[in-house]
Amino acid sequence: MAAPSTETETPLVNRDISWLSFNYRVLQEAKDPSVPLFERLKFLAIYSSNLNEFFRVRVAWMRNLVRVGRKTKKEFDYDPKQILKDILKIVDRHQEEFSHIFENQIVPELRQHKIYLLRRLDLNKEQKEFVENYFHDHMLPFVQPVLLVKNKIRPFLNNAQLYMSILMRDKEDPNGGDHYAIVKIPSDHLPRFIELPSAAPGRRDLIILDDIVRHSISWMFPGYNIVDTYSIKLTRDAELYIDDEFSGDLIQKIKTSLTRRHVGPASRFVYDREMPAELMVFIKESFGLEKYDLLVEGRYHNNFDFSASPISASSNSNIPPCLP
Numbered sequence: 001m002a003a004p005s006t007e008t009e010t011p012l013v014n015r016d017i018s019w020l021s022f023n024y025r026v027l028q029e030a031k032d033p034s035v036p037l038f039e040r041l042k043f044l045a046i047y048s049s050n051l052n053e054f055f056r057v058r059v060a061w062m063r064n065l066v067r068v069g070r071k072t073k074k075e076f077d078y079d080p081k082q083i084l085k086d087i088l089k090i091v092d093r094h095q096e097e098f099s100h101i102f103e104n105q106i107v108p109e110l111r112q113h114k115i116y117l118l119r120r121l122d123l124n125k126e127q128k129e130f131v132e133n134y135f136h137d138h139m140l141p142f143v144q145p146v147l148l149v150k151n152k153i154r155p156f157l158n159n160a161q162l163y164m165s166i167l168m169r170d171k172e173d174p175n176g177g178d179h180y181a182i183v184k185i186p187s188d189h190l191p192r193f194i195e196l197p198s199a200a201p202g203r204r205d206l207i208i209l210d211d212i213v214r215h216s217i218s219w220m221f222p223g224y225n226i227v228d229t230y231s232i233k234l235t236r237d238a239e240l241y242i243d244d245e246f247s248g249d250l251i252q253k254i255k256t257s258l259t260r261r262h263v264g265p266a267s268r269f270v271y272d273r274e275m276p277a278e279l280m281v282f283i284k285e286s287f288g289l290e291k292y293d294l295l296v297e298g299r300y301h302n303n304f305d306f307s308a309s310p311i312s313a314s315s316n317s318n319i320p321p322c323l324p
Contacts, residue, residue, distance in 0.1 A: 014083050016058050020090050023050050027094060031101045037109055044102060048303035051091065052160060055235050055268040059087060063292060084292055091295060099298035114203040118196065120215040123207075127196045128215070131207065134194060135216040142186030143213065145220040147179070148286055155182065157287065159236040162187050162302055164213050165271070167279055168224035180282055181221060185213050185231070187302060210300060230272040230279065233301040234287070270297045 029035055030043035065080035107117055116122075123131060146155045157163060162185035170176050187209055194212065196205040214229050269289050271280065273296040284294070 014078060014086075016054075016062065016083065017086055017090070019054065019058070020087065020094070023047055023054070024094055026050065027098060027101070031097075031105060033105075037106070037113075040101075040106060044098065044106070044303055047098065052235060052302075056159075059084070059268065062087070066292070088292065088295060095295070095297050098303070102298070102303075116199075116203060116205050118205055118207050118211075120207075120211045123196070123215075124199055127199070127205065127207075130197055131212050131215050135212055135219075138190060139186055139209075139212065139216070142184060142189050143216075143220065144184045145181060146183070147181045147221075148282070150282065150286060157234040160233065160302065161185075162210065163232050164210065164217070165230045165232050165275070165279060165283060166217055166221070167227040167229070167276065168221060169227060171223055171225055174225065178227070178278065179224060180279060182232070183213060183217065183220060185210050192302070208300060230275040231299065231301055232269070232271045232283070235268040235270075268295055269293045270295050270301050272299055273297065274299075 026043055026047045030040045030047065032040070035043070062080055062084050066084060110117065118127070120131070144155075148155075163182045164185055166181040166183065168179050168181065170179060190209060192209050193206050194209060196207055199205055210231055217229060218226050269287070271283070271294070280294075283289070
């Protein structure tokens with residue numbers, strides 16, 4: 001009689017779920033108080049950049065597996081739909097933690113070093129004038145305001161570009177229901193962080209480009225009362241799809257596939273968790289999104305821009321001096 005096996009089966013973890021654990025380890029560095037403050041900002045940026053590419057390739061591929069026929073699915077040793085659900089659930093939890101780290105740890109610690117990230121309601125008179133001049137002089141050609149009309153106007157959302165969705169009401173008919181629009185946040189043309197005139201000696205005041213757009217939206221839609229604004233971003237499928245690798249010019253096929261990476265179908269649509277359900281339903285229908293496309297985030301997206309903020313690291317101190 002053979003001796004009983006002493007080996008125990010180790011449950012296998014899907015590689016994409018495992019990768020999320022790796023990226024979460026990056027996020028843990030961002031909340032470690034022993035890590036220099038600027039380095040923690042960079043870890044937030046790295047986490048965000050990693051996640052963006054993960055959705056463009058791995059999640060896009062998993063979504064394609066969900067769509068295959070039953071006969072093909074029987075050959076899998078896992079359920080793609082369940083894996084996709086697990087991914088979205090894990091990422092949603094991580095995104096809440098990301099927002100908590102930034103809002104409740106990073107921002108207060110920056111203030112301790114007299115570095116202030118201001119929102120539009122925090123601005124004094126001089127700063128408001130600066131913001132308004134900056135918008136008209138530098139941003140106006142790039143914001144591309146579009147009024148959304150259901151079943152008629154569906155603008156193309158560029159891959160990984162930031163947009164602001166707008167909830168507003170007609171000034172002449174305030175009881176006529178809600179109206180919606182979007183404008184582009186031109187972070188592809190301008191720095192994400194703009195330095196403001198200082199409100200007091202010895203301190204540095206910064207504003208994120210998104211909040212300059214928020215401050216300026218009423219000028220773009222003068223016939224409407226602005227109720228509120230919510231940031232959105234669409235990430236597109238960037239997987240390389242090559243039907244036949246063994247015939248024709250493979251290099252040319254790869255080049256052709258690369259040119260389509262920025263116009264592929266949606267793989268992730270992120271939106272501000274404060275967005276009202278009615279606006280979310282309208283946007284979902286307007287852009288033909290599915291429930292697996294949707295992922296909530298905080299007030300700001302494209303957080304890999306944090307690595308380009310005008311705060312420079314100091315090799316000798318945990319205090320991050322600003323650029324002169």
